Amino acid sequence: MEFGNQKSPFNKEELMPQEETLEVYSSKNNFSIGIIKETDTNENRIPLSPLGVELLIDEGFQVIIERGAGNGANFSDVQYSEFGAQIIDEKEEVFKADILLKISSFTDKEIELLRKDQLIFSTINIYSLDKEYIQKLIKKRVTALSYELLKDDVGGFPIVRAMSEIAGSASILIAAEILSSTDGGKGEMLGGVAGVKPTEITIIGAGTAGESAARTAIGLGANVKIFDESVNRLRRIQANLGQKVYTTVLKDKLISNAALSSDVIIGAYRNTKTHKYIINEDIVKRMKPNSVIIDIGIDNGGVFETSILTTHKKPTYVKHSVIHYCVPNIPSRVARTATYSISNILAQIVSEFADSGNINNVIRNNQGIRNGVYIFKGILTNENIADSVGLPSKDIGLLMAAF
Numbered sequence: 001m002e003f004g005n006q007k008s009p010f011n012k013e014e015l016m017p018q019e020e021t022l023e024v025y026s027s028k029n030n031f032s033i034g035i036i037k038e039t040d041t042n043e044n045r046i047p048l049s050p051l052g053v054e055l056l057i058d059e060g061f062q063v064i065i066e067r068g069a070g071n072g073a074n075f076s077d078v079q080y081s082e083f084g085a086q087i088i089d090e091k092e093e094v095f096k097a098d099i100l101l102k103i104s105s106f107t108d109k110e111i112e113l114l115r116k117d118q119l120i121f122s123t124i125n126i127y128s129l130d131k132e133y134i135q136k137l138i139k140k141r142v143t144a145l146s147y148e149l150l151k152d153d154v155g156g157f158p159i160v161r162a163m164s165e166i167a168g169s170a171s172i173l174i175a176a177e178i179l180s181s182t183d184g185g186k187g188e189m190l191g192g193v194a195g196v197k198p199t200e201i202t203i204i205g206a207g208t209a210g211e212s213a214a215r216t217a218i219g220l221g222a223n224v225k226i227f228d229e230s231v232n233r234l235r236r237i238q239a240n241l242g243q244k245v246y247t248t249v250l251k252d253k254l255i256s257n258a259a260l261s262s263d264v265i266i267g268a269y270r271n272t273k274t275h276k277y278i279i280n281e282d283i284v285k286r287m288k289p290n291s292v293i294i295d296i297g298i299d300n301g302g303v304f305e306t307s308i309l310t311t312h313k314k315p316t317y318v319k320h321s322v323i324h325y326c327v328p329n330i331p332s333r334v335a336r337t338a339t340y341s342i343s344n345i346l347a348q349i350v351s352e353f354a355d356s357g358n359i360n361n362v363i364r365n366n367q368g369i370r371n372g373v374y375i376f377k378g379i380l381t382n383e384n385i386a387d388s389v390g391l392p393s394k395d396i397g398l399l400m401a402a403f
Helices: 018-027 050-058 077-082 108-113 131-140 158-180 208-219 231-241 252-261 281-285 296-300 330-356 359-365 367-372 383-389 396-400
Strands: 032-035 062-066 086-088 099-101 119-122 143-146 200-204 223-228 246-249 264-267 292-295 316-319 322-325 373-376
Touching (some): 050 077, 062 077, 119 330, 131 373, 131 383, 143 367, 158 264, 158 292, 158 296, 158 322, 158 330, 208 231, 223 231, 223 252, 252 281, 330 359, 359 367, 367 373, 367 396
Parallel strands (some): 032 099, 099 119, 200 223, 223 246, 264 292, 292 322
Antiparallel strands (some): 143 373, 316 322
16 A cells, blocks of 8 residues: 555555454455265265355355265266365365264264364254263364254245155155066056056145155146145145145044055154154055055154164065055155255355354354254254253353353
8 A cells, every 4th residue: 555655564454443354354254164975874965066065165165075975966076176176085184174064963983073163064853862962062062053953034944845845756756666666566657547547645744745745646647645634734735736636634544544545655744742653553454465655754753653764775675565665864865956955055054154254143143044053162052952862951042142
């Protein structure tokens, strides 16, 4: 900077008032993002697609990816590198990032690599959490966000909804594959053709997954029946589907009759309070031989009494002559599509930290992101999780006032 013909000995930042100087430095706070390769063989998704990585790098982030992290979703290291990511072999180096992104929950070994004040994103399943796991995260004094708890501007859960849509549609396609299989299946085509009775499909649950399953099944020409305990949800699904389908509230006799005539039953019902099976073993025993059960709600205990957790490598088993498909992570079966869906949402959320330059400010000002936080700087803030594992929690709104 010059004064007349003389150069000032001070640079631009040194001549600014203190408040403006702080603003300049905060805007230069470029965070690093680390993406970790999944160790769970049942998980093929990755939090960011190459395009999502490019978006965040354009926002000023540095993105570090463990080698091979995208293989399960058919994204190569070269693709990520071409879009600006740094590919690293050592997992420990990835864990030095300011923000860590992962799909499945952090393992005990991965928690050991965490450091104070990191921001971590992952899936958690409140129904399977234990006290020791939460205590380990608390001890690391990280800030942890769950994909399931993140909200959008209208109060919805965008990632949960996106994955539910995929799970619902995929469940019908999976059922079609099982029905047509010569290895235990009926050898029938899901849907219908002229002169042949269409497939009978019962869907339990009128939420996002149930609606998506119904739309796909109807599109293939199947006869669909939808059950739910909420009349409002049944009305909404009728309106959203844009056509009349058989809907009714959950009554034992009605659901029993529907199950006995069905070729496929989709369990898309999630009871978040007290779990009880909708279809008991006695009903399963009386179902058509080689009919198909797909339990989308298996990660919450299951809709069917005969449901047993399975994996993508061995997804089905037969009980009482009924083929069961009980994989808890159906979107991982179509990992590339699911990754694009997650990345579209997550990249937009993470970009807010670049705009602010301060993680605490974003959590304070964005209610949807704040709702996703269940541990803030080593303090448990989610009351439901606290009740589930028997630990105390503190209100995050009150905590934010101190930071």
